[in-house]
Amino acid sequence: MKVGIIGLGFVGLSFASVLGSKNYSTLGFDSDKKKSSQIKNGKPPFYEPYLEETLNQALRKGLEITDNIATMVKSCQLIFVTVGTPQGNDGSIDLSMVKSAVEEIGKHLKYSKNKPIIVIKSTVVPGTALDVLLPILVSKSRKKPGKDFGLITNPEFLRESMAISDTVNPHAIVLGGTKDRFMNAIKKFYENLHKNTPIIATNNQTAEMIKYTNNSFLATKISFINQISNICQLIPGANVEDVARTIGLDPRIGHLFLNAGPGYGGSCLPKDVAAIINFSNSLGINPLLLNAVKQVNDYQLKHVILTIKRAAGTLKKKRITVLGLAFKPDTDDIRDSVSIKLIQSLLKQGAKIIVHDPKAIENTKNIFKEKISYAESLDDALRKSQCCVIITPWKEYSKINERHLQLMEKRIIVDTRRILNNSKLKMNYYPIGIG
């Protein structure tokens, strides 16, 4: 079965690389020519563990990068759409990239005898496949769905920093569509690719809803523990780590996604919670709980700033070190990263900012340019610092030692991830969630 993939971001490039490396004949396409040629040369345009090796293996085996969608539509039995659906100002998602990908497919389908399955992996609100994308495909191709082509919704659950292992071993495969031969064919494809993964076959709109439910539940867990964490912080001696670890032992709760911190960020959770809120409102439903999840998350940044002020006093002209810029460790992605919002706020209050991150400095320079200082090492980041704020729990920050602290002008540490909680360092320590 020949596979086409349109959109080579985190999802598309990871998928293309894994399939190609497993010898699946795969065609990858991205409308960004620069990105496309970088990928062709084996260089991923972003940092993701194991991606470069997997991509290069794929390029030696089954993967080819093309700039021709017509060839893909003519020759591939499966065409995955993995383009982005960025967030609009009102929280709704911008469908323009998905629409134009589907338009292109439809245009070429018109002149092709091939009967492909078009698989939507991009995150779209319920109803999009049937109400928006299917009409485009039909009008551009003049072909019949269920006869000349299939349209399947196949949401993706991979995590950045774990993209390759999540693509190799997903926890579930969701297929939304009509029960027909196209559905059977894609089921077989996945049964073959992932021998032991449960496959859930449902309709398109339920598959679309599953993705939002999954991500908004994860966001709910994080906001819940952040709320508890803020309460713990005001109870002398209380520790949110022990609270989370213990409730996590209850199998009905589970221990994952209960790490209190500065709030969730990244390219998915904030966008998906906003989109499902916007979508619910459009249906006339007031999503009280989801609104609260978002509000708690927005508040968490203010909570971090209040903690910094309690620790360091007035911020004007204070030299503050921010450790961690990426929205989580093992990525260079700063989209919707709490660090970036924190720096913006600290700058407004007159602080002098010096930042460090093992991978995300270059991306951050594009935002702040000369307005902040960029440290190449932890030593440089902490030298003469009057307050250090740990945001992203990169492993190396848990190794901060007495020598590092000696470099600081004041030994004040605000630790939003409690990674130094068990150290015996002499410092004024302000952990989030510990009273």
Ligand code: UDX
């Ligand atoms: C998320 C979903 O996990 C994934 O299934 C979906 O496909 C895409 O969105 P990702 O954005 O890569 O993945 O990151 P994730 O690991 O979920 O973390 C998101 C944010 O939540 C990060 O800012 C992280 O620091 C924060 N987080 C996560 C916490 O603050 N506490 C936790 O316990 C877990």
